[in-house]
Amino acid sequence: DTEVTQTPKHLVMGMTNKKSLKCEQHMGHRAMYWYKQKAKKPPELMFVYSYEKLSINESVPSRFSPECPNSSLLNLHLHALQPEDSALYLCASSFGQISYEQYFGPGTRLTVT
Amino acid sequence: AQRVTQPEKLLSVFKGAPVELKCNYSYSGSPELFWYVQYSRQRLQLLLRHISRESIKGFTADLNKGETSFHLKKPFAQEEDSAMYYCALKENAGGTSYGKLTFGQGTILTVHP
Numbered sequence: 567d568t569e570v571t572q573t574p575k576h577l578v579m580g581m582t583n584k585k586s587l588k589c590e591q592h593m594g595h596r597a598m599y600w601y602k603q604k605a606k607k608p609p610e611l612m613f614v615y616s617y618e619k620l621s622i623n624e625s626v627p628s629r630f631s632p633e634c635p636n637s638s639l640l641n642l643h644l645h646a647l648q649p650e651d652s653a654l655y656l657c658a659s660s661f662g663q664i665s666y667e668q669y670f671g672p673g674t675r676l677t678v679t
Numbered sequence: 680a681q682r683v684t685q686p687e688k689l690l691s692v693f694k695g696a697p698v699e700l701k702c703n704y705s706y707s708g709s710p711e712l713f714w715y716v717q718y719s720r721q722r723l724q725l726l727l728r729h730i731s732r733e734s735i736k737g738f739t740a741d742l743n744k745g746e747t748s749f750h751l752k753k754p755f756a757q758e759e760d761s762a763m764y765y766c767a768l769k770e771n772a773g774g775t776s777y778g779k780l781t782f783g784q785g786t787i788l789t790v791h792p
Contacts, residue, residue: 597778608765608782609723622779656723663778664771667713670723 568593570671572657578677581647587674589640589657597621597663598640600632601656603673609656615640616663647678681706683768685783692756693791700751700786702740702766711769712742712749715782718762726764727751736760756790763787 570591579585589598597616601609614622615634629651631643640657654673660666682705692698704710714726727735729742729749740751749766766783 599780606785608785611779611781614778616778624779667725667728668780669725672722 568669570657570659570669572655572671572674574674575672576675576677578679579644579647580679581649583647584643584645586644587642587655587657587676589642589659589671590638591659591669592638593659593669594637595659595661595669596637597660597666598634599658599660599668600640600642601658603654603656605653613642614663621663644676647676649678652677681710681768681770681781683766683781683783685764685766685786687786688784689787689789691789691791694758695755698753698756698760698788698790700764700766700788702749702751702783704747704749704766704768706747706768706770709771710742711771712740713767713769713780714738714740714749714751715765715767716762717765723765756788758790758792761788761790 573588599614600612602612603609611624612626613632618634629646633641654675656673657671658668660668684703686701712729715723716726717723727740738753740749742749763785765785768781770779
């Protein structure tokens with residue numbers, strides 16, 4: 567398996583809901599990433615996990631809560647989001663955090679109503 | 680702080696013409712530069728990384744540290760090259776953002792028949 571998979575593909579949620587995004591890879595990668603991408607804009611890094619430990623948090627609001635239960639799985643828990651949080655959320659992985667290319671998933675299109 | 684600049688939002692060429700997508704960066708350390716491509720309805724994927732110095736799909740890019748540039752070039756553009764291209768810089772200088780990938784704003788390349 568040489569792909570990063572993300573579920574769901576689309577998600578619509580209200581501002582009071584709690585939902586989770588899921589990312590999975592079986593390439594033996596030990597670094598995993600969450601990015602946020604607004605329309606016609608580049609991806610912006612949110613979090614980096616290295617060997618299942620949070621390595622980088624780009625000052626993301628606490629309504630986004632990442633979790634890395636094991637080396638193959640990365641979750642992003644969402645709670646009390648705002649409409650401006652609507653975006654494409656991309657997951658990526660790499661063999662290591664340093665000097666390795668990142669492989670991207672197809673993304674989850676999130677709409678907050 | 681690191682910055683990646685892609686001065687052209689849109690670039691149009693005819694099939695068979697040479698194409699150059701510009702990328703300039705500012706970074707105090709020794710950078711690692713990448714070009715990523717996103718074809719319509721496909722995931723973001725790595726096209727080139729400067730340390731490998733290889734040619735992919737006829738594209739090449741040379742890191743010019745004096746001019747702090749990493750322009751992407753192809754001598755004869757093809758219609759299937761039409762896509763969004765992102766230049767990206769990975770921080771390698773240590774600190775809290777070690778390994779962070781920063782993207783430029785992207786250039787939409789359209790190759791006309």
